[in-house]
Amino acid sequence: MTIPDDSLIETFRRDGFVVIDNFFDDIELDFFGSIVDRAVENRVGSDARPVGAKSLYEQSFQQCMNLWEDNEDLKPLTFSQKLGETAGLLLGAEALRIWHDQALFKEAGGRETDPHQDWPLWPIAPARQITAWIPFDGSTLEAGAMGYSPGSHRLGLAKFSDITRELREKPYPYFDHSEMKDLSWVEASRGSVVFHHSLTVHQAKANTTNATRRAYCVIYFEDGCTRSRPHWHQSLDRQGVEDGQKIEGPVTPVAWPRSRNDLPESPSGLGSPPQSGFR
Numbered sequence: 230m231t232i233p234d235d236s237l238i239e240t241f242r243r244d245g246f247v248v249i250d251n252f253f254d255d256i257e258l259d260f261f262g263s264i265v266d267r268a269v270e271n272r273v274g275s276d277a278r279p280v281g282a283k284s285l286y287e288q289s290f291q292q293c294m295n296l297w298e299d300n301e302d303l304k305p306l307t308f309s310q311k312l313g314e315t316a317g318l319l320l321g322a323e324a325l326r327i328w329h330d331q332a333l334f335k336e337a338g339g340r341e342t343d344p345h346q347d348w349p350l351w352p353i354a355p356a357r358q359i360t361a362w363i364p365f366d367g368s369t370l371e372a373g374a375m376g377y378s379p380g381s382h383r384l385g386l387a388k389f390s391d392i393t394r395e396l397r398e399k400p401y402p403y404f405d406h407s408e409m410k411d412l413s414w415v416e417a418s419r420g421s422v423v424f425h426h427s428l429t430v431h432q433a434k435a436n437t438t439n440a441t442r443r444a445y446c447v448i449y450f451e452d453g454c455t456r457s458r459p460h461w462h463q464s465l466d467r468q469g470v471e472d473g474q475k476i477e478g479p480v481t482p483v484a485w486p487r488s489r490n491d492l493p494e495s496p497s498g499l500g501s502p503p504q505s506g507f508r
C-alpha cells in the first residue's frame with residue numbers, strides 16, 4: 230500500500246500539515262518509544278532541575294537532537310523508508326536527506342511551545358523541508374497537542390520567527406499576516422504521525438498533565454538544498470558545509486530512498502551534536 234493517497238497529499242499541499250492515522254502499530258511505538266526514552270535519559274537524565282527553574286525555552290521541552298547518531302537501534306525509525314517515502318510524496322521531492330531528528334519531551338507542567346515557523350530558524354534554502362512529528366502516546370489538548378495555521382506555508386514569512394525570545398510580552402496572535410488563519414489544534418491518536426511544512430506556523434499547548442508528552446521528530450530536506458546563512462548550525466558546521474554549498478555529508482545522509490536494510494553509518498570524528506536545548 231502506498232501512503233499517502235492523493236487526498237492526503239492534497240491536504241498537505243493546501244494546509245501545510247496533515248495527520249496520518251494508524252501509521253505505526255503498538256509494537257513499533259512501544260519499541261521505539263522505549264529507545265527514545267533511554268536516549269533522552271542518557272542525554273539529560275542528570276538534569277534534576279524542576280521545570281520552573283529552567284529557561285523559558287527549556288520549559289517548553291527537553292530537546293535532544295541527532296539521537297540516531299549514538300543510538301544504533303533508533304536508526305530503523307529515523308531512516309524508516311515508509312516514513313521517508315511518505316514525507317517525500319507529501320513534499321513532492323524525489324530524494325530527502327535528514328536535517329536532524331529530535332526528541333521533544335514536554336515535561337509535566339511544561340509550558341506551551343511558542344508559535345513559530347521552522348524555516349527561519351535554519352540556514353538552509355530553499356524552504357523545502359518537512360517534519361514528521363510522532364507522539365508515542367498520542368497527544369491531547371491537555372498534554373501538549375500541536376496546532377497549525379492552515380495554509381500559512383503559502384503566505385511566506387510571518388512577521389515573527391523568534392522561538393528563542395525570553396520576553397513574551399505579546400500574546401498570540403503576534404504575527405499579523407492578514408490572511409493568517411487561526412490555529413487548528415490536532416489531538417493526534419496514538420499511532421498517528423503529523424507532518425508539517427517548514428513554513429507552516431505552528432505551536433504546541435502546555436502540558437497540564439502529570440505525564441511527559443513524548444514526541445519524536447524526523448526533519449527532512451529535499452536533496453539539493455544549500456546553506457543559506459553563516460550562523461552556526463550543527464547539521465552544517467560539523468561537516469564543513471560552507472555558505473552556498475550543497476548540503477551533503479555524514480551528518481545529513483540521504484534518508485529516502487535507501488535500499489532495504491541499508492542504514493547510514495554514524496558520523497565519526499566530527500564532534501557531538503548539542504546534547505540538549507539547541508535552537
Ligand SMILES: O=C(O)CCC(=O)C(=O)O
Nearest residue numbers: 333342347360433444446
Ligand atoms: O513538540 C513541540 O512542542 C513543538 C514541535 C515543533 O515545533 C516542531 O516539530 O517543529
